Amino acid sequence: DAGVIQSPRHEVTEMGQEVTLRCKPISGHDYLFWYRQTMMRGLELLIYFNNNVPIDDSGMPEDRFSAKMPNASFSTLKIQPSEPRDSAVYFCASSSNGLAGDSYEQYFGPGTRLTVT
């Protein structure tokens, strides 16, 4: 398996523009997570899905952020409109249910470095 795939790897956009980040999880994984990493705030969980259904979006910072998972092999994180404070590295991760039900590891993608000017 190629691992978790994210695109684009780098995105530079101007304030006010719409940004769409994409993620393809590992085949067979039923959990998908979106994280944001900054120097100031560290690694923050934004939202996660189970079987394509959003389970917890309490980490989504504002209504400008939205995430979808239309099928088991694709998810998007959209920011509209983007602001300079959204500049960060956005990671997608996937995992499957462990044998013990609560034990599993997350596989991270390479991340998308977003710069909003």
Next chain:
Amino acid sequence: SQQGEEDPQALSIQEGENATMNCSYKTSINNLQWYRQNSGRGLVHLILIRSNEREKHSGRLRVTLDTSKKSSSLLITASRAADTASYFCATSGTYKYIFGTGTRLKVLA
């Protein structure tokens, strides 16, 4: 809010020495994981320890967990330059993991 807090924030050692980093957390957990992140890359899972376990080994890694103190430690023995990275603990009550602030380890050749 952050669940895990790693200590120290940064650590610099010579190749061949052991590196120890600690993680403290606030609430009850089901398990705790350690991850490594090389510069510019995604996180990579290293080891998982369940709440009913006290110690676990994987190669040069040794993890301990003290649920009474709400703390864990990661020991890397005989460190190598390739171990240079940031190390994060992640705690879970359910399927939602909360990552700590990380320890930046630098191993000097």
